[in-house]
Amino acid sequence: MNLWEFLLAHRAEVSQLSLEHLILVAVSTGIAILIGVPLGIMLTRRPSLSKPILGFANIMQTVPSLALFGFLIPLNIYLFHVRVIGGIGARTAIAALVLYALLPIIRNTFTGISNVDPAIREAGKGLGMTDRQLLLQVEIPLALGVIIAGVRVATVISVGTATIAAAIDAGGLGRYIFRGLRMNDNTLILAGAVPAATMALAADFLLGWVEVSFSRGTGVRLGRRRVIAAAAVALAAALGVWAAVAFHSGAASSRISVGSKDFTEQIIVGEIVAQAIESKTGLQVERRFDLGGNLAHDALVAGEIDVYVEYTGTALTAILKLPPLSDAKEVYRRVKDEYAARFGLEWTEPLGFNNTFAILVRGEDARRMKLKTIADVTAYAPRWRAGFGQDFMSRPDGYDGFARAYGLKFLQVREMDLSLTYRALADRQIDLIAGNSTDGLIARLGLVQLEDDRRYFPPYDAVPVVRQQTLQQHPEIRAVLKALGGSISVDEMRQMNFEVDGARRAPKDVVEEFLRKKKLIDGQRP
Amino acid sequence: MVPVEQKAIELRNVSFRLPSGRTLLYDLNLSVNQGETLVLLGRSGCGKTTTLKLINRLLDPTDGQVLVDGKPTTEWDAIRLRRRIGYVIQEVGLFPHFTIEENVGVVPRLEGWEENKINARARELLNLVGLDPERFAGRYPRELSGGQRQRVGVARALAADPPIMLLDEPFGALDPITRREIQQEFRSLQRRLGKTMVFVTHDVREAFLLASRIALLKDGKIVLLGPPADFLKSAEPEVQAFVSCLSDPASSEAAP
Numbered sequence: 001m002n003l004w005e006f007l008l009a010h011r012a013e014v015s016q017l018s019l020e021h022l023i024l025v026a027v028s029t030g031i032a033i034l035i036g037v038p039l040g041i042m043l044t045r046r047p048s049l050s051k052p053i054l055g056f057a058n059i060m061q062t063v064p065s066l067a068l069f070g071f072l073i074p075l076n077i078y079l080f081h082v083r084v085i086g087g088i089g090a091r092t093a094i095a096a097l098v099l100y101a102l103l104p105i106i107r108n109t110f111t112g113i114s115n116v117d118p119a120i121r122e123a124g125k126g127l128g129m130t131d132r133q134l135l136l137q138v139e140i141p142l143a144l145g146v147i148i149a150g151v152r153v154a155t156v157i158s159v160g161t162a163t164i165a166a167a168i169d170a171g172g173l174g175r176y177i178f179r180g181l182r183m184n185d186n187t188l189i190l191a192g193a194v195p196a197a198t199m200a201l202a203a204d205f206l207l208g209w210v211e212v213s214f215s216r217g218t219g220v221r222l223g224r225r226r227v228i229a230a231a232a233v234a235l236a237a238a239l240g241v242w243a244a245v246a247f248h249s250g251a252a253s254s255r256i257s258v259g260s261k262d263f264t265e266q267i268i269v270g271e272i273v274a275q276a277i278e279s280k281t282g283l284q285v286e287r288r289f290d291l292g293g294n295l296a297h298d299a300l301v302a303g304e305i306d307v308y309v310e311y312t313g314t315a316l317t318a319i320l321k322l323p324p325l326s327d328a329k330e331v332y333r334r335v336k337d338e339y340a341a342r343f344g345l346e347w348t349e350p351l352g353f354n355n356t357f358a359i360l361v362r363g364e365d366a367r368r369m370k371l372k373t374i375a376d377v378t379a380y381a382p383r384w385r386a387g388f389g390q391d392f393m394s395r396p397d398g399y400d401g402f403a404r405a406y407g408l409k410f411l412q413v414r415e416m417d418l419s420l421t422y423r424a425l426a427d428r429q430i431d432l433i434a435g436n437s438t439d440g441l442i443a444r445l446g447l448v449q450l451e452d453d454r455r456y457f458p459p460y461d462a463v464p465v466v467r468q469q470t471l472q473q474h475p476e477i478r479a480v481l482k483a484l485g486g487s488i489s490v491d492e493m494r495q496m497n498f499e500v501d502g503a504r505r506a507p508k509d510v511v512e513e514f515l516r517k518k519k520l521i522d523g524q525r526p
Numbered sequence: 527m528v529p530v531e532q533k534a535i536e537l538r539n540v541s542f543r544l545p546s547g548r549t550l551l552y553d554l555n556l557s558v559n560q561g562e563t564l565v566l567l568g569r570s571g572c573g574k575t576t577t578l579k580l581i582n583r584l585l586d587p588t589d590g591q592v593l594v595d596g597k598p599t600t601e602w603d604a605i606r607l608r609r610r611i612g613y614v615i616q617e618v619g620l621f622p623h624f625t626i627e628e629n630v631g632v633v634p635r636l637e638g639w640e641e642n643k644i645n646a647r648a649r650e651l652l653n654l655v656g657l658d659p660e661r662f663a664g665r666y667p668r669e670l671s672g673g674q675r676q677r678v679g680v681a682r683a684l685a686a687d688p689p690i691m692l693l694d695e696p697f698g699a700l701d702p703i704t705r706r707e708i709q710q711e712f713r714s715l716q717r718r719l720g721k722t723m724v725f726v727t728h729d730v731r732e733a734f735l736l737a738s739r740i741a742l743l744k745d746g747k748i749v750l751l752g753p754p755a756d757f758l759k760s761a762e763p764e765v766q767a768f769v770s771c772l773s774d775p776a777s778s779e780a781a782p
Contacts, residue, residue, distance in 0.1 A: 123619025126582060126692075127633050127682070128608035141623050 003190045010191070018195050020171035024090065025158045025203075028097030032154055036102050037147065040109025041135065050110060057103035065164040066293045068096045073168070073298045087304045088288060088295065093162070093170035100161050101154035108150025112143030145214045152207035159200040163192065167262060167292030173199075178262055178290060181419040185504075256474065259296045259305035260289040263419075264507070265355065265438055266296075268496050269309040271511040272351075272484065273464055279521035280480045294319065301343050306470040307477075310347075311355060311460035315339070317396045324397040328354070328459035344468045348478070349485025350461040353493045357392065357402075357457050358437040358449040362425060366448035373453040374406050377432065386410040387430035389418030397458050402434070405456040422447070438490060440497030462488075487518055532596070533557045534690060534722040535581055539590035542576055550576045551746045553590070563716060563723040565733040567768065568743035574726040577743070578692050581724060582611045594690070609633060612683030612691040612721075616698045618675050620667040626652070626678055627663035633686040651681040656711060673704040680712070684719075691723045697732070709735055730768045742768065 007014055043050040063071075072095055075086040085095045116139050124134045140147075166174030176192030179185075256277055260270030267289050274285045288305050297319055299305045315335040316322050322338075325331050336347040359374050371377060377384075392398040393415045403409070414430060421433040426445045435442065437449060464481050471478055492514070499510040515521040535558040542551040551573045558564045566574040579585040580592050583604045592599045599607060620629050628635075630648040639647070649659040655677040667675055676696055683691060697705045697712075709732055716723065716736065727733055733740050734754050742749045742757075742765060749764050750757065757765060 117617075117619070119615060119617035119619040120621060121619075122584070123613070123615060123617075124621070126584060126608060126613035126615070126619075128605050128636060129632075130605055133636060138621055 003187055003194065006187050006191050007195075014191065014195065017171065017173050017175055017192075018199070020090075021159070021162055021173045021196065021199065024093055024097060024162045024165055024170065024172055025155060025199075028094045028162075029101055029151065029155050029158055031094070032098045032101035032105055033151060035098070036105030036150075036154075037109050039102075040106045040147075041113065041140075043106070043110045044113045044139075045131075054103070054107060054110070057106050060099040061103050063099075065096060065100075065161060066167060066295075068099065069093075069164075069168050069295060070293065070298060072096060073295060073304070074302050087302060088168045088170075088291060088299045089304075090165070090170045092168055093165035093172075097158050097161055097165070101158055104150040104153040104157070105147075106150075108153075109143065109147050112146030112150075113139045115146070116142045145211055148207060148211040148214055152204060152211060155203045155207060156200050159196060159203060163196055166290060168295055169288045169290055175290070178292075181417060255284040255286045256307070256470070256477070257286045257288055257305040259291055259299055259308035260287075261296050261308070262290045262292045263436075264440065264500050265436065265493065265497050266309065267507050268493075268500060268511060269351065269462060269488075271507050272488075272515065273307060273309065273481070275508075275511055275515055276480050276484055276520060277477060279515075280483075281474070281476045283474060283477075300345060300465065300467065303467065303469075307464055307466040307481075309351065309462050310465045311462055312350075313356070313397060313458040313460040314395075315465075316458065321396075324401070324458045326455050326458055328461060331459055332461060332463070339465065340468070345465050346468050346471060348464045348466060348481040350463045351484060352462075352486040352488045353438060353490045354459050354461050355436050355438045355490075355493070356452070356460045357398075357434045358439070358442065359452070360422075360425065360433050360435045360442065360447045360449055361431065362428075363446040363448050365431065366450075371448070371450060373451040374456075375453055377450065378407055380431075381408045381410050384410050384431040385412045385414065385429070386432045387414045387416055387421040387424050388434050389421060390415055391418065392434045399434075402456055405454055438493040438497055440494060440499070440501040443494070443498055444502040462493075483520060487520060532560050533593070534560050534595065535724065536593040536596075537577070537580070537590070538593070540580065540587045540592060541589040542573075542580065542585065543588045549746060551580075551587075554746075554748060556741060556748065556751065558722055558724060559738075560722055561720050562738035563725055563736055565737035565740045566724065566726045566743060567728065567730065567733045567740050569728060572743040573746040574728075574743055575694055578694050578724060578726055581690075582608050582613060582692060609637065609686060610688050610690065612685075612688040614676075614679045614683045614691070614693045614696045616695040618667075618679040620675055620678060620682070622667055624666075625663065626657075626665050626667070626670070627659070629667065629678055630681045630685055632682060637686055647685060648681075651684055652678075654684070654715065655681045657681075671704075673700055673708055676700060676708065680715075689722060691721050693723065693725045695726055695728070698727070698729075705732075712736070730771045734772065 039053060043053060069092060072085060072092045073088060076083065077085040084091065086092060113135075120138060120142070121134065124138050129137065162172050163174035163177055165172045166178050173192040173196045176188050177196075180188030180190075180192060258270050258274040258277070260266040270287065270289050274287055277283055278285050288299065291299060296305070296308045297310070300308060312328070312331045312335055313324070316331050317324055320335065320338050320342075322334070325334070332347070332350065339345040339347055359377075361371060361377075365371065369376070369380065388399055399413070410432075414424075416424065418435075421430070422435060422439070422441045422445060424430045425433045425447065435447070441447070442449060464484070466477065466481065496510050496514060499505045500507050512521070537554050537556040540551060540554040541549065543549045554577065556564075556577075566577055568574050576585065580587055580599070581594065583599045583602065586600060594602065594607060594611075621632070624632070627645065627648045630651055631644040634644045634647055649663065652659040652662060657674060657677055662670070662674070662678075667678070670678065676699075679696065680693075683693075697708055700708065713736060725736055734757075737754055739751065739753050740757055741751045744764050749762055750760055758769060760766070
């Protein structure tokens with residue numbers, strides 16, 4: 001399916017995501033203007049503050065978005081009893097986008113006003129204008145072109161950055177991009193990227209036009225009343241949308257919220273948990289899928305979601321920061337105890353499959369070089385390039401220990417997005433990757449998994465983790481999760497991953513079919 | 527007791543130092559009578575502009591007092607003081623986003639005049655400085671020549687009919703011919719309006735043309751203060767240097 005056909009076939013969804021994207025950008029830029037312009041003006045009056053404030057805005061721009069999200073999610077900042085920052089969803093995405101947009105707006109307001117011809121400023125002062133009159137009647141109108149140029153830069157940056165918002169379930173065109181990367185699907189990536197780029201160009205063009213019409217040397221004339229009226233309208237509009245967004249995502253407490261991380265298997269197991277709860281309890285279920293990095297864990301601890309499926313090994317090393325262990329039962333016992341004590345979270349029954357790291361090579365290489373185990377690779381490694389996801393490179397049970405355990409020295413090690421490593425391996429850009437053992441792409445791309453003969457990788461049993469508080473409020477959920485215990489084998493998981501990634505079927509349908517076959521949900525369609 | 531002659535402006539032992547410690551004015555004593563035009567003459571950097579800015583409180587003296595209408599400037603509300611004093615600078619400083627009419631009407635608008643009164647006043651003043659309101663009122667400053675802009679600057683300073691006018695080399699950036707014309711016109715305007723004026727220039731011909739009295743400044747001190755006639759008689763070397771420019775036909779720019 002080419003891009004054009006895809007966009008036509010999904011035009012309702014595309015417009016929905018574009019609208020979400022537009023709202024994220026408009027609200028965040030609006031708020032950034034309301035904060036940044038007055039701040040920039042203040043700096044012209046107190047230049048000694050310009051270093052710390054511009055410095056802060058500068059640092060904000062360099063903080064990676066996932067790090068910023070991780071920092072904002074646990075916050076609980078209220079304004080008039082509405083939570084304005086914290087949690088997952090649009091609120092936090094907007095807060096992050098505002099922080100990114102501040103620098104160009106503050107800086108341009110400050111320089112725009114500072115660069116007004118000193119003779120004009122002196123004339124105004126000498127004629128008996130008060131500082132406020134000078135500002136409103138002379139300096140701001142003359143600086144408006146430069147200020148709008150700052151808004152223009154901020155808007156274009158926001159359109160691009162807002163794609164990241166999909167990592168915390170804030171919607172927008174980033175959803176297509178993330179989904180496309182996960183499923184190795186160029187059309188899907190473009191379906192997100194092309195509308196976003198178009199939006200950026202349109203915003204750039206439109207604001208460029210406004211900028212030119214305000215900086216033709218005449219500036220504009222701002223009557224005081226008009227300034228106040230315009231500011232009031234902008235403020236009301238921004239706060240209105242903000243409040244709507246905040247209320248909307250804040251009203252979910254009476255429902256069960258199921259989360260997931262941002263890869264296909266997680267969405268499938270999230271969907272399994274969600275459908276099982278829906279079918280057996282009749283509770284209303286909200287899906288907060290696609291949370292990037294460890295944001296699902298943060299969201300669970302913060303009470304933003306009630307349950308998601310975590311892997312024992314990941315919890316042990318990446319979240320609890322404990323040394324890796326190889327015994328599956330021991331790991332499960334350990335994380336169960338620690339989670340109960342530290343976070344008030346309960347590990348329920350393991351689902352049955354272990355999604356460990358799979359060291360993968362191309363099938364033809366495996367046949368030609370007779371590769372069966374990871375140890376077989378040692379001789380070839382000095383001539384091979386390896387590619388690993390950021391996660392694998394940084395985690396304690398990841399690359400360093402792995403290379404040491406097998407004595408591997410690669411010609412080159414490249415760190416890239418996990419979903420891109422499969423494609424790079426198939427395209428012969430790299431020769432070995434660390435994928436996930438349940439990944440549907442393994443079969444689809446004809447890759448071969450090498451045996452972990454030295455038992456380096458700890459077990460990664462998939463287990464639903466649920467808030468104890470949720471279990472107290474809805475005890476019936478316990479039975480539902482217990483029934484799911486041991487119900488999914490590695491082969492079944494790999495098959496479902498393939499159905500979604502390879503056969504492009506909707507996770508919802510694949511899951512429903514699986515649960516029905518396993519008699520885990522009732523026979524009749526809901 | 528009736529004041530014999532009201533001094534419009536008076537500087538008493540005024541010194542001015544920059545925060546860096548450099549002294550720009552030393553112990554200046556000077557007064558300007560109602561209705562007279564005092565010209566501050568001197569080379570670049572001698573302290574003429576600083577003296578002017580002390581009068582409308584763009585600067586405060588480090589030592590001594592500046593009195594306007596008998597009251598020290600530090601006791602005046604700076605905004606009220608400046609609205610009583612018209613101010614014209616060499617760079618003109620017209621607001622580029624305002625039309626000519628709006629530029630002239632700035633102070634009356636700040637003072638809260640009614641709109642039709644402001645418009646009438648702006649047109650009256652444009653006529654006064656020799657600009658046809660029908661042609662110029664709606665234009666923007668960048669559409670005017672240097673001489674025309676300078677006339678607008680004078681009209682803007684006169685708008686609220688201030689009793690005092692400060693002019694800082696208002697014709698300095700104009701070509702010699704335009705300057706000569708506008709000086710002549712200004713002279714007749716000056717006579718008609720009878721305002722108290724302090725006029726800064728480095729052009730000795732201009733000083734002789736417009737001054738009731740001349741104060742010659744050098745390095746922040748007054749070298750000579752008196753009517754133009756006294757000037758010609760003085761033996762001071764700095765005065766001589768300026769006077770020699772009067773007779774030197776090659777230096778119409780007149781700055782020694």
